[in-house]
Amino acid sequence: MTHFEASPLLCVQGLSKRYGSFTALHEAAFDLWPGEVMAVVGESGSGKTTLLNVIAARMQPDHGSVHYRMRDGALKDVHAMTQAEQRLLARTDWGFVHQHSAEGLRMDVSAGANVGERLMGLGHRNYGQLRATAQEWLQRVEIDPLRIDDTPRIFSGGMRQRLQIARNLVTSPRLIFMDEPTSGLDVSVQARLLDLLRQLTQELRLAMVIVTHDLAVARLLAHRMVVMQRGRIVEMGLTDQVLDDPQHSYTQLLVSSVLQP
Amino acid sequence: MSSASPINVIKASQPEVQVQTAPDVNFAYLDERTKRMIRRAILKAVAIPGYQVPFGSREMPLPYGWGTGGIQVTASVIGPEDKLKVIDQGSDDTVNAVNIRRFFQRTTGVQVTTLTREASIIQTRHRIPETPLQEGQMIVYQVPVPEPMQRLEPRETETRTLHALAEYGLMHVKLYEDIARCGHIATTYDYPVMVNGRYLMAPSPIPKFDNPKMHMSPALQIFGAGREKRIYAVPPFTSVESLGFDDHPFEVQKWNTVCALCGSASSFLDEIITDDQGSRMHVCSDSDFCQERQADQTSAGVKHDAL
Numbered sequence A: 001m002t003h004f005e006a007s008p009l010l011c012v013q014g015l016s017k018r019y020g021s022f023t024a025l026h027e028a029a030f031d032l033w034p035g036e037v038m039a040v041v042g043e044s045g046s047g048k049t050t051l052l053n054v055i056a057a058r059m060q061p062d063h064g065s066v067h068y069r070m071r072d073g074a075l076k077d078v079h080a081m082t083q084a085e086q087r088l089l090a091r092t093d094w095g096f097v098h099q100h101s102a103e104g105l106r107m108d109v110s111a112g113a114n115v116g117e118r119l120m121g122l123g124h125r126n127y128g129q130l131r132a133t134a135q136e137w138l139q140r141v142e143i144d145p146l147r148i149d150d151t152p153r154i155f156s157g158g159m160r161q162r163l164q165i166a167r168n169l170v171t172s173p174r175l176i177f178m179d180e181p182t183s184g185l186d187v188s189v190q191a192r193l194l195d196l197l198r199q200l201t202q203e204l205r206l207a208m209v210i211v212t213h214d215l216a217v218a219r220l221l222a223h224r225m226v227v228m229q230r231g232r233i234v235e236m237g238l239t240d241q242v243l244d245d246p247q248h249s250y251t252q253l254l255v256s257s258v259l260q261p
Numbered sequence B: 001m002s003s004a005s006p007i008n009v010i011k012a013s014q015p016e017v018q019v020q021t022a023p024d025v026n027f028a029y030l031d032e033r034t035k036r037m038i039r040r041a042i043l044k045a046v047a048i049p050g051y052q053v054p055f056g057s058r059e060m061p062l063p064y065g066w067g068t069g070g071i072q073v074t075a076s077v078i079g080p081e082d083k084l085k086v087i088d089q090g091s092d093d094t095v096n097a098v099n100i101r102r103f104f105q106r107t108t109g110v111q112v113t114t115l116t117r118e119a120s121i122i123q124t125r126h127r128i129p130e131t132p133l134q135e136g137q138m139i140v141y142q143v144p145v146p147e148p149m150q151r152l153e154p155r156e157t158e159t160r161t162l163h164a165l166a167e168y169g170l171m172h173v174k175l176y177e178d179i180a181r182c183g184h185i186a187t188t189y190d191y192p193v194m195v196n197g198r199y200l201m202a203p204s205p206i207p208k209f210d211n212p213k214m215h216m217s218p219a220l221q222i223f224g225a226g227r228e229k230r231i232y233a234v235p236p237f238t239s240v241e242s243l244g245f246d247d248h249p250f251e252v253q254k255w256n257t258v259c260a261l262c263g264s265a266s267s268f269l270d271e272i273i274t275d276d277q278g279s280r281m282h283v284c285s286d287s288d289f290c291q292e293r294q295a296d297q298t299s300a301g302v303k304h305d306a307l
Helices: A048-055 A083-092 A111-121 A127-140 A157-169 A187-204 A215-221 A239-244 A249-256 B005-012 B032-047 B068-077 B095-108 B156-164 B169-182 B208-214 B287-299
Strands: A010-019 A022-032 A037-041 A063-069 A075-077 A094-097 A175-179 A207-211 A224-229 A232-238 B083-088 B121-125 B138-142 B193-195 B199-201 B220-225 B230-234 B240-242 B269-273 B280-284
Touching: A010 A048, A022 A048, A022 A063, A022 A232, A037 A048, A037 A215, A048 A175, A048 A207, A083 A094, A083 A111, A094 A157, A111 A127, A111 A157, A111 B169, A127 A157, A127 B169, A157 A187, A187 A215, A207 A215, A215 A239, A224 A239, A224 A249, A232 A239, A232 A249, B032 B068, B032 B220, B032 B230, B068 B095, B068 B121, B068 B138, B068 B220, B068 B230, B083 B095, B095 B121, B208 B240, B280 B287
Parallel strands: A037 A207, A037 A224, A094 A175, A175 A207, B083 B121, B121 B138, B138 B220
Antiparallel strands: A010 A022, A010 A063, A063 A075, A224 A232, B193 B199, B193 B240, B220 B230, B269 B280
């Protein structure tokens, strides 16, 4: 199996978030190591997406901190950074794959421009090179490079998700956040996407936090998983351990609720 | 608040130059407080080249899209000694230009001119005159869409953040799309520019042919967008750089013909259809430039070959 480095990439401590009187997230804490894939599972409304948004600095927490190890090795508080630093981090060293591809893609510009946008933002000004990079990435995510000038609007759901992934990976980030990337796809397309993700995370030594309500996705991709219920982390451990020998009553319920075909 | 007095006081304090204006209208139509507010916005715009300053755009006696922004800017900077030139697509005698010129004649009584080098203020719709501008001149642009990234990012909260953080990758996405679809940068007007190496700016829908004239121009350039309520400016001698790619650099339009009337090979040409048989001719878009050249040529006795 993959073996991890000594220092964590991401340290999450005592993270809480309330919406009015409703507690969406309570005292969440975990560490994430480079190259590690962690799944966050739980039912709808359990705070999975809030957790993801808060650690990805898309939302401010009420309490707690998120520290990220920058490329120079320094551990920095993500929420203490300026907005400019946060956004730079989010479009270079991080990636975010949305559940609905329309949120993560520019639907009216071509696939090539979608992939090249991050690079252009970083000052790449050579059209030929941008195009070559886009073609290479489309190929890597199994999209026909001949469709480089088509807009994602005429892509299928699975292609759109793969394009989103390519668009995020083009700056070779070290950490990717995924919010239910496979929901809304049919099972065969789901399987292909999961296969691709597993391959890419291994090749690129990519750390990933993946939110899902599908335990099979967690089983296939994740090294570790976190189970959430009503804003609290109720169980955390190695994926196989949690799924095969659930300790918490809610996890037991979750595991036993999965339909066997 | 007593509202009657301030206007009279200011009218009385106008310089001794006798102006014949329409009765019951304040000098240059706008009230003094509005002009002061707009001047403040202009000062801020000049201080931060290319930055879009919001201002309280007033209802003007003409529809949005006809130059309400430009007129408000001109009304705020014009004084009785100014000489005004108004052009519309380079021409002094089209509807928009004629009406705006008459508007300022009636409300300020200033002198008007068609000669670029004589004017102290030039209000323009979508052209920069061919005659180079000089120090001390002011050019006021009418702007329909001040936000260069609006087509790509419709949320204004987001575009303002992009400007604040100077994240301008998006604009190159547009140019990339042009090349991917047409093989070259197909944007021909309102071509995005970088002002003073900091702010991305829409130069208003001038042809990209005019973009190089903005770079290090000795004249003060002010842009007014009435509907969008924004003013921005390029102070004299400021760098204005048109965007491009290393392998697809910025280029201006070229014609393989010369002006049919004055023979100019260096000006922006309009194609004019002369009958229903498909005959056409190319003439200068800048009518004053063209007429001046023609006058020079006849006085010098030079004959030129019309097409």
